[in-house]
Amino acid sequence: MQKQHRTLALLMVMLFSLVSCETKTTREAVQIAGQMSLPEKIGQMLMLGVPEKKNTNASSSIINNYMPGGIILFGFNIGSAKELKKYVHDMQQTAVEKYNIPLFISIDQEGGRVKRIKDGVTQFPGNMAFGVVNNDSMTYDAARITGIELGNLGVNMNLAPAIDVNNNPLNPVINTRSFGSNVKIVTRLGSAYIKGLQKSGCIAVGKHFPGHGDTDKDSHVTLPVIHYDIDRLRKIELPPFIKAIDSGVEAIMTAHISFPKILNDNIPATLSKKFLTDILRGEMHFNGLIITDDMEMNAVSKMMDLGEGAVKSILAGTDMILISTHGKSIEIISQAVRKAVDDGIISENRINESVIRIIELKLRYNFMNSKDGKMTYPASSYSKEETDILKKSVELNSKFSREAIYFYSRNQSTLNLMNNSVNTRIIISSNNFFLNVIENNITTLKNKNYSIFKSENEFLKYIKKKILKENEKADFKNAFVYYQFDKTNYQLIETIVEICREYGLKLNLLCTGNPFALGSVKELPPVLFTFSNTDESLRQLILCLNGKFKPKEKININLGFNEK
Numbered sequence: 001m002q003k004q005h006r007t008l009a010l011l012m013v014m015l016f017s018l019v020s021c022e023t024k025t026t027r028e029a030v031q032i033a034g035q036m037s038l039p040e041k042i043g044q045m046l047m048l049g050v051p052e053k054k055n056t057n058a059s060s061s062i063i064n065n066y067m068p069g070g071i072i073l074f075g076f077n078i079g080s081a082k083e084l085k086k087y088v089h090d091m092q093q094t095a096v097e098k099y100n101i102p103l104f105i106s107i108d109q110e111g112g113r114v115k116r117i118k119d120g121v122t123q124f125p126g127n128m129a130f131g132v133v134n135n136d137s138m139t140y141d142a143a144r145i146t147g148i149e150l151g152n153l154g155v156n157m158n159l160a161p162a163i164d165v166n167n168n169p170l171n172p173v174i175n176t177r178s179f180g181s182n183v184k185i186v187t188r189l190g191s192a193y194i195k196g197l198q199k200s201g202c203i204a205v206g207k208h209f210p211g212h213g214d215t216d217k218d219s220h221v222t223l224p225v226i227h228y229d230i231d232r233l234r235k236i237e238l239p240p241f242i243k244a245i246d247s248g249v250e251a252i253m254t255a256h257i258s259f260p261k262i263l264n265d266n267i268p269a270t271l272s273k274k275f276l277t278d279i280l281r282g283e284m285h286f287n288g289l290i291i292t293d294d295m296e297m298n299a300v301s302k303m304m305d306l307g308e309g310a311v312k313s314i315l316a317g318t319d320m321i322l323i324s325t326h327g328k329s330i331e332i333i334s335q336a337v338r339k340a341v342d343d344g345i346i347s348e349n350r351i352n353e354s355v356i357r358i359i360e361l362k363l364r365y366n367f368m369n370s371k372d373g374k375m376t377y378p379a380s381s382y383s384k385e386e387t388d389i390l391k392k393s394v395e396l397n398s399k400f401s402r403e404a405i406y407f408y409s410r411n412q413s414t415l416n417l418m419n420n421s422v423n424t425r426i427i428i429s430s431n432n433f434f435l436n437v438i439e440n441n442i443t444t445l446k447n448k449n450y451s452i453f454k455s456e457n458e459f460l461k462y463i464k465k466k467i468l469k470e471n472e473k474a475d476f477k478n479a480f481v482y483y484q485f486d487k488t489n490y491q492l493i494e495t496i497v498e499i500c501r502e503y504g505l506k507l508n509l510l511c512t513g514n515p516f517a518l519g520s521v522k523e524l525p526p527v528l529f530t531f532s533n534t535d536e537s538l539r540q541l542i543l544c545l546n547g548k549f550k551p552k553e554k555i556n557i558n559l560g561f562n563e564k
Helices: 002-018 024-034 038-044 057-066 081-099 127-133 136-152 183-199 230-235 239-246 273-283 306-316 328-342 348-364 384-390 393-403 432-442 456-467 470-476 490-502 516-520 535-545
Strands: 046-049 070-073 104-107 203-209 251-254 289-291 321-323 369-371 374-376 406-408 425-428 450-453 480-485 506-511 527-529
Touching: 024 348, 038 046, 038 328, 038 348, 046 057, 046 328, 057 081, 057 328, 081 104, 127 136, 127 183, 127 393, 136 183, 136 384, 136 393, 183 203, 183 239, 203 239, 239 251, 251 273, 273 306, 289 348, 306 321, 306 328, 306 348, 321 328, 393 535, 425 456, 432 450, 432 535, 450 456, 456 490, 480 490, 480 535, 490 506, 490 516, 506 535, 527 535
Parallel strands: 046 070, 046 321, 070 104, 203 251, 251 289, 425 450, 425 480, 480 506, 506 527
Antiparallel strands: 369 374, 406 527
């Protein structure tokens, strides 16, 4: 009993170092932490992947064996909205029955090309489209709607927004996930998104600290290196995180990026005490959760053993270790952390500090509450205000998608419209939704002279067989070619550009993916950008091509080739 009192006393001392004043939730968090075993505490510091779309023995075993504080869901975990809601409920039930603490249920639902859930959540465009529109109020509303819809499915933590300043056109992993290249816009819209999401009761996670926007490597594949000093970071990369903290962001995700000029070694920021404790906690006064990016990404896992990486990250200041898979990595990390505590490498006080943060946040957001001495998790429900807000989702999504569309022409040429009654039109697209809308559109036009190709190679083969024949050339002279692409080989784009130029075809590029690599295309033809590949973005794209509205001709984002 004396040992338990001493533990509680130590926890209370640590509590006052975490928060400026004592609250009901912090007192309750300390009480709960004081009654937990070490394996339960270590479990709370794990956010784990699960293998299925329903709570079978495999998912239940992970929860029962490791007692995690959170679960991360991926696309392969997602069925219908009804199936997802039941899966989450069943996992929560398993956790409460086993160790009496509900789970964080997290997901990457950023919008645009990073979306896990497709049923039951409005498919807003991604951050770069938000940056092009540049409207705080609309961004706030979209984030709040997303949070309300996620909460209805049982998802209580969105691993968003990405508040990286994307100022490197060669960035392979952030690009359209960023609000843009302008520090002030990223800072302001990131704040609006965080406030809207957390107003809904869904936890926001600002990422990727201290900034992943100026890399030319993907940390999933290798360790990116940024050769800047701390003064540069304070001007460009850190302001969005400082504003996020001022806006009350509850969690921040680390970046697996090396900063040798700052750290004098090649370890990623995820493992750096200077970044996580000295700068993020000390200088920036962040008292919320620090969550790692996936520890299985090559930037860390190719450098060291996963267990060693997890221990180093906790010593650096991390509260939760993210593991995206559901196999042996969990056991390796869990055992390594337990051994580090047993060997005195990590103090139990350090573990307690993180566990208190985790439990306090769950209590404060009402993810767990005590009833008759047992923890429960409340069922989701909509208030009248939330119901009214959700009614705006379709209109808001259409407005965002429409106002993000941007027309760029290096030679100041005009946009070639699809509803032109004279020219032949050629469509190149592998997107079924886009093609269906096009085909439905064709039936309403007087001139139905369309040819549709579902791949670049299919189009090129057709060119060789038909257009190169002298008697076919005249029919296609000045034909309009609309080439919609999302993920593609930019050398192939160059080939299509050259073919169209040689045979007098008026090429219109329709970029719905990463826009930056187009800077490498010689003599770039006119391009219509959506900065998003959602169905609504594609629908608005076709409306624009039919002359229903005019696209933007100037934006606040530097694509590397559009500066006047």
